[in-house]
Amino acid sequence: MYEEPILQVRNLHKQFGPGCVQCSSSSDRHLEKNYCPNCGTVYACQNLSFDLYPGEILGIVGESGSGKSTMMQCLYFDAEVTSGEAYIADGHETAYENVFELSSQQQRFIRNHKYGMVYQNPVHGLKMNFSSVGNIAEKLIAAGNRNVADMESTSKTLLESVHIPLFRMKEAPKNFSGGMQQRVQIAKALSNNPPILFLDEVTTGLDLSVQANVLDLIKKIQRELGISMIVVSHDLAVIRMLADRTIVMLNGRIIEEGLTDQILEDPQHAYTQQLVYSLL
Amino acid sequence: MKTESHFAFFDEGSKKEIRRAILKAVAIPGYQVPFASREMPIARGWGTGGLQITLSIIGKTDVLKVIDQGADESVNAVSIKKLVNSTTGVKLVERTQDASIIQSRHRIPEVPLTEDQILVLQVPQPEPLRKVEAREYITKILHSEDDYSGAWLMLFEQIMKYGKTSTGADHPVYVNNRYVMAPSPIPRFDNPKMHQSDALILLGAGREKKIYAVPPYTDVKSLAFDDYPFSVESFAGKHCHLCGATEVFMDELIDTETSETIYQCNDTSYCMDRLNENEEAEVKGNYV
Numbered sequence: 224m225y226e227e228p229i230l231q232v233r234n235l236h237k238q239f240g241p242g243c244v245q246c247s248s249s250s251d252r253h254l255e256k257n258y259c260p261n262c263g264t265v266y267a268c269q270n271l272s273f274d275l276y277p278g279e280i281l282g283i284v285g286e287s288g289s290g291k292s293t294m295m296q297c298l299y300f301d302a303e304v305t306s307g308e309a310y311i312a313d314g315h316e317t318a319y320e321n322v323f324e325l326s327s328q329q330q331r332f333i334r335n336h337k338y339g340m341v342y343q344n345p346v347h348g349l350k351m352n353f354s355s356v357g358n359i360a361e362k363l364i365a366a367g368n369r370n371v372a373d374m375e376s377t378s379k380t381l382l383e384s385v386h387i388p389l390f391r392m393k394e395a396p397k398n399f400s401g402g403m404q405q406r407v408q409i410a411k412a413l414s415n416n417p418p419i420l421f422l423d424e425v426t427t428g429l430d431l432s433v434q435a436n437v438l439d440l441i442k443k444i445q446r447e448l449g450i451s452m453i454v455v456s457h458d459l460a461v462i463r464m465l466a467d468r469t470i471v472m473l474n475g476r477i478i479e480e481g482l483t484d485q486i487l488e489d490p491q492h493a494y495t496q497q498l499v500y501s502l503l
Numbered sequence: 504m505k506t507e508s509h510f511a512f513f514d515e516g517s518k519k520e521i522r523r524a525i526l527k528a529v530a531i532p533g534y535q536v537p538f539a540s541r542e543m544p545i546a547r548g549w550g551t552g553g554l555q556i557t558l559s560i561i562g563k564t565d566v567l568k569v570i571d572q573g574a575d576e577s578v579n580a581v582s583i584k585k586l587v588n589s590t591t592g593v594k595l596v597e598r599t600q601d602a603s604i605i606q607s608r609h610r611i612p613e614v615p616l617t618e619d620q621i622l623v624l625q626v627p628q629p630e631p632l633r634k635v636e637a638r639e640y641i642t643k644i645l646h647s648e649d650d651y652s653g654a655w656l657m658l659f660e661q662i663m664k665y666g667k668t669s670t671g672a673d674h675p676v677y678v679n680n681r682y683v684m685a686p687s688p689i690p691r692f693d694n695p696k697m698h699q700s701d702a703l704i705l706l707g708a709g710r711e712k713k714i715y716a717v718p719p720y721t722d723v724k725s726l727a728f729d730d731y732p733f734s735v736e737s738f739a740g741k742h743c744h745l746c747g748a749t750e751v752f753m754d755e756l757i758d759t760e761t762s763e764t765i766y767q768c769n770d771t772s773y774c775m776d777r778l779n780e781n782e783e784a785e786v787k788g789n790y791v
Contacts, residue, residue, distance in 0.1 A: 331648050350635070350656075357660045364659065365652040370729045371662050393663055 227312055228274035229451050230298075230419055235271040235307035237293055240264030257288065257474040267293040269475045271307070275419070278449040280441075282466025282483060284457060284498070290475040291455045292343075295423050297323075298453070299340050300330045311337060313418050335365040339412030339450075343424035345404035348411065351397040355382060358396065359411045366415040381410040385440055402433035409440060413448075420444075420452045426461055438464055459499065463487055471495050511558045512590040517541060521559040521714070525705060528716035533678030534646075535629050540712040544586060550608055551709025553625035554583055557606045560621065560705075561587065566594045568602035573610040573752070573769035580608075597772045609672065611693040613751050613773040616702035618719060626687040626708040629715060631675040651683045654726060662731055674733070677724045678717055686723075692735045692752045697723040743768045746777035 246252050246259035249270065258265045268290045275281050285291050296302040298309065308321040311333065322333060334340075339362075342348040349358050359378040360368075368374050382392050385406040396404045405425060412420055422441065426434040438461065444450055454465050462469055462483060469486045471479040471494070479492045490496045511518065524538035543551040561567065567587055571580040575597045583606065584595050596602050599614040606623040616622055632642045635653035645653065654675045661669045668674070672688035676697065686694060687706055697704060697717055704717040717723060727733035742749045744758075744765040751773065753766040768774035 327644075328648050331650055353635075353656065353660055354663055356663055357656055360659050361652050361656045364655045365650065369655075371659065372730050374659070375663075 226276050229277045229312055230275040231310045231312070232274070232298070233272045233308040235268055235294065235297060235309065236305045237268040237290075237297055237302065238264055238266045238305050254474070257290065266475050268297065271477055273470055273477065273480065275451050275453060277418070277451055278445070279467045280445055280452045280454055280465050282462040282469040283453065283455045283472060284459060284462055284469060285472035286457065286498075289472040291472055292423055295421050295453070295455055299338060299421055300334060311419070313337070335362070336415060337417055337419055339415075339417040339420040341405070341408050341412050341420070341422045341425050343427055345396065345401070345408050348408040349396045349404065352395050354393045355387065355396055355399075355407050356392045358407060359414045362411050362414045377414060378410075381414055382407070385410045386436070402429050402437070405429060405437060406440070409437070413444065413450075416448065418451060420450050422452055422454045424456055425454075426456070426458065441465060459487065471498070508590050510591060511561055512586070513541070513558055518559040521555055524714045525556065525560065525716065528705070528714050529703070529718050531682075532718055532721050533682030533684040533715060535713040535715045537712055538714050540709045543709065545582065547710040548627065549579060550583060550606070550625040552707030552711075552714070553606045553608070553623045553709075554586070554707075555709060556623045556705050556707040556714065557587060557604060558590075561591055561593060561604060563591070563593065565603045566596050566601055568596050568599060568605045568772075570605070570607045570610060570612070570770075570772075572608060573754075574771045576771065598776060599772055609688045610752070610769065611689055611696045613768070613770045615696075616700065618701045620702040622702050622704045624687040624689070624704065624706045626685065626706045626713070627710070628673075629685055629706070629708040629711050629713040631683050631685040646682060649681070654683050655728075658726060658728065662728070668727070668731060668733075675726050677722075677726065679721050680724075683726070684715060684717075690736055690752055691725070691733070694723070694725045694733075695735065699723075738766070741766045743774060746774050746781065748774065748777055
């Protein structure tokens with residue numbers, strides 16, 4: 224018996240620019256890194272296919288410009304894909320439909336009910352001038368909740384679980400430190416119990432003790448709530464700690480994938496080898 | 504301008520364009536239709552949106568009433584009335600019942616409107632989501648995707664801060680269960696008057712270049728959380744010190760002689776009507 228993946232991504236392709244005769248065929252494209260030297264078209268994601276299983280953490284590593292964040296933006300509908308398919312299986316009416324082809328209303332529904340997103344920069348995920356409790360409530364309101372008392376108590380529980388002191392819950396995140404903002408963002412992403420959570424470089428820019436806190440929190444969430452996560456990072460230590468399986472990306476392609484231990488201990492691709500051995 | 508101007512100030516092309524925007528607005532209740540707001544002889548922000556609607560729908564047989572915060576005689580209302588009158592020659596009135604077009608700033612009259620009347624409201628900010636999202640490009644998408652979490656979030660924040668929703672005016676409403684609309688800065692007291700209104704309600708924002716509408720007999724529901732129901736301003740136990748009216752929207756004044764707080768009808772023509780009725784009844788009583 225095989226487990227059914229909760230998220231299937233097939234041939235996700237995202238390019239910036241129209242392409243030319245030299246680069247438009249996918250089989251023999253002559254690119255310099257990820258762009259075409261002739262017309263300047265950038266191929267940010269090429270033919271990405273992978274599965275995410277319930278309750279697992281999938282790590283994605285790669286150098287900057289390898290297409291990690293673009294892929295996340297595509298999955299979260301922040302950016303439109305050029306072509307490709309993705310399926311979400313969890314008994315919902317759009318379970319067997321390509322989510323990239325759904326109407327923007329349906330995509331918004333998926334964002335509000337099925338997804339949580341934690342951006343690298345909290346400015347993108349939070350409304351900095353609204354209270355922290357309001358920020359969390361926003362996601363609940365979007366998911367259809369219209370009961371203030373209920374939303375307030377949910378927000379309180381979440382803020383407590385990410386170690387934000389409750390006496391500051393009515394304060395705006397702009398008054399918080401970077402680590403606290405990131406934790407509020409995580410609380411917001413978790414508020415409607417999404418089955419799928421995207422984490423984009425969540426610990427980048429945080430100091431080590433706060434990093435450890437946030438990583439602990441993510442581990443705890445996975446253990447206790449069984450949420451599937453895609454974690455993008457260029458920090459191999461983060462990937463080693465969190466991810467069950469890992470995908471290595473280079474120039475918009477998946478060059479290697481497998482169990483995290485396997486990839487870190489016995490890298491096959493030249494780039495992965497370089498990446499792993501350049502660890503200080 | 505007095506003798507040579509075109510009927511109702513505008514050239515026919517302008518009127519046609521604005522009427523088209525109005526028709527579209529009526530066809531899609533609550534949807535903000537962009538229009539080419541004209542330069543007017545009054546400053547933007549002083550009712551140019553309402554004035555442009557009034558001028559493009561008015562005919563020779565129409566009877567016009569203009570109110571400004573409930574008052575028929577404030578400068579703004581008088582100036583607008585004068586402009587319309589000098590370019591069209593229509594009759595001006597103060598009694599709500601006698602008017603066929605009522606242009607208003609920030610109030611809906613106390614006397615219920617009828618099917619034969621059109622209410623034109625002046626709007627400073629037509630976008631109910633503007634406080635949460637500054638970009639028009641994004642708010643258009645939010646409207647199209649029926650995502651009004653921003654409007655709800657504002658109310659939620661008020662409840663968090665003050666323990667209740669604290670919109671003094673312009674409390675957002677759902678129109679026909681689809682679009683969330685800014686009802687213009689009318690007090691919450693007037694919001695229920697929009698629901699299933701007999702009269703056509705047109706809203707014009709001149710500076711923001713938007714026209715929208717609530718057609719007659721359309722559902723208009725004020726946004727409210729399950730555990731914090733919508734409520735209007737309460738004037739329980741208060742009465743107008745002039746005409747004695749209760750359960751109307753009142754202004755709070757300080758009596759300059761006694762320094763006591765007194766209340767007065769905000770709708771001046773309604774108050775005047777009641778005073779006249781009272782006097783008539785008194786005179787009749789004395790005569791018999």
